Amino acid sequence: MSAGTLPEGDWIRGISVKQPHAAAILAGAKTVENRPIRWRTGWVLLHTSKTIDRSALRTPLVARAVRGREMVTGAVVGVARITDCHQDPEGAPPCSPWAHPGDVWHLVLADVQELPLPIPARGQLGPWRPEPDLLKRVFQQLPWFRP
Numbered sequence: 001m002s003a004g005t006l007p008e009g010d011w012i013r014g015i016s017v018k019q020p021h022a023a024a025i026l027a028g029a030k031t032v033e034n035r036p037i038r039w040r041t042g043w044v045l046l047h048t049s050k051t052i053d054r055s056a057l058r059t060p061l062v063a064r065a066v067r068g069r070e071m072v073t074g075a076v077v078g079v080a081r082i083t084d085c086h087q088d089p090e091g092a093p094p095c096s097p098w099a100h101p102g103d104v105w106h107l108v109l110a111d112v113q114e115l116p117l118p119i120p121a122r123g124q125l126g127p128w129r130p131e132p133d134l135l136k137r138v139f140q141q142l143p144w145f146r147p
Contacts (some may be wrong), residue, residue, distance in 0.1 A: 012043040016123030019071040029065035032096040046078040047123035077119035084108040
C-alpha cells in the first residue's frame with residue numbers, strides 16, 4: 001500500500017499496551033482494553049510498551065491467551081479498530097472477563113491485524129499521533145488494509 005492510498009488527516013492514533021496484554025489482543029482473546037480516560041472510536045496502531053506486566057503472566061486468563069507467543073516490547077505489532085468506549089453501569093457485571101470494574105473506560109477492540117514483523121517505535125501514555133514514516137512502514141506490511 002502506498003502512502004497515497006491512506007486517508008488524509010487525523011484518522012489513526014497509537015495505543016501503547018504492556019505485554020502480555022498486547023499479545024492477548026493479537027491472539028484474539030482480549031477484546032477489551034482498560035483505560036482511565038475515554039477514547040474515541042476508530043483505528044489504532046498497537047504498540048507494546050517497554051515493560052512487561054510479569055504479575056499478569058500468572059493469571060490463568062492471560063496465561064491461556066498468550067501461551068507460546070513472543071513478548072515483543074517497544075514496537076508497533078499490529079492495528080485494531082476501537083468500536084466502542086464505555087463504562088459498565090454501577091452494579092452491572094463486567095462486559096468482558098478482561099474488563100476491570102470501577103471507574104474505568106473499556107475500549108472494545110475489533111478487526112485486529114498483526115504485523116508480520118514488529119516495527120521498533122516509541123509510544124507514550126494516552127492516545128498518540130503516529131509519524132507518517134511509521135504509518136508507511138506499518139502499511140507496507142498490510143497491503144490489503146483499507147480503513
